[in-house]
Amino acid sequence: MTAHQTDTARALLDAALMHVPFDGWSDATLAAAARDCGVDPALARAFYPRGGLDLALAYHRAGDAAMRAGLAARNDLATLRFRERIALAVRLRLENADREAVRRAAALLALPQNTPEAARALWNTADAIWTALGDTSEDGNWYSKRAILSGVYSATVLYWLGDDSEGAQDTWDFLDRRIEGVMRFEQNKARIKASPVLNATLGLPFRLLEQIRKPADMGPMPGRWSR
Structure with missing residues (x-):
């Protein structure tokens, strides 16, 4: 898209947010956003062919972009432990989001016909976080890191959608517990790989992961292999 087209699409998305609490991510919301922006409805539909679904996905992508920008603006990442960097990325992702907009998007993406798009959006968020944090994995860990972070x-x-604690502190505590569980798994994996006996008996899945390569041609979840 040209810069003007990009600006128009973003203006429609911003205008739609005013209507989402009332009409959800829907065709009605797209039509209202077009009226607010003075954009021809046919042009608005060209930007968002599937109406509310494409609006919701655009909002999700914008959240990923805001998270990446927030991480890039930090000058203290190198001083943080890796689990703290992950927690920071997730916090930035949610703190930049509108809770009602996310709730309405979650309801829409939970519909059976939309589950592939939901899975792709979730995977892309996990990939955006790992990439922003400088992940250099090339083997099966590229997949496992993103799959675990997706969960x-x-x-x-x-948890955040139902959290009414001050400053969403209960959510950040919940996040810390989830990350701690992942770190314990990684520590156990390292112990298995370091022990000849355990590695011989339990290490086969990890050795298989090391033989897998990440996609050469990046694309939708989890990626496309080059042809």
């Missing part, structure tokens, strides 16, 4: 992130979002 942590989705569980945290669900």
Whole structure:
């Protein structure tokens, strides 16, 4: 898209947020946003062919972009432990989000016909976090890191949607517990790989992961292999 088209699409998305609490991510919301922006309805539909679904996905992508920008603006990442960097990325992702907009998007993406898009959006968020934090894995760990973080992130979002604690502190405590569980798993994996006996008996899945390569041509979840 040209810069003007990008600006128009973003203006429609911003205008839609005013209507989401009342009409959800829907065709009605897209039509209202077009009226507010003075955009021809046909042009608005060209930007968001599937109406509310494409609006919701655009909002999700915008949240990923805001999270990446927030991490890039930090100059203290190197001083943080890795679990703290992960927690920071997830916090930035949620603190930049509108809870009602996320709740309405979650309801829409939970519909059976939308589950592939939901899975792709979740995977892309996990990938955005790992990439922003400088992940250099090339083997099966590329997949496992994103799969595990997808589980942590989705569980945290669900908790956050129902959290009424001050400053969402209960959510951040929940997130810390989930990350701690993942770190214990990683520590146990390292112990298995370091022990000849345990590695011989329990290490086969990890050795298989080391033989898998990440996609050469990045694409939708989890990626596409080059042809």
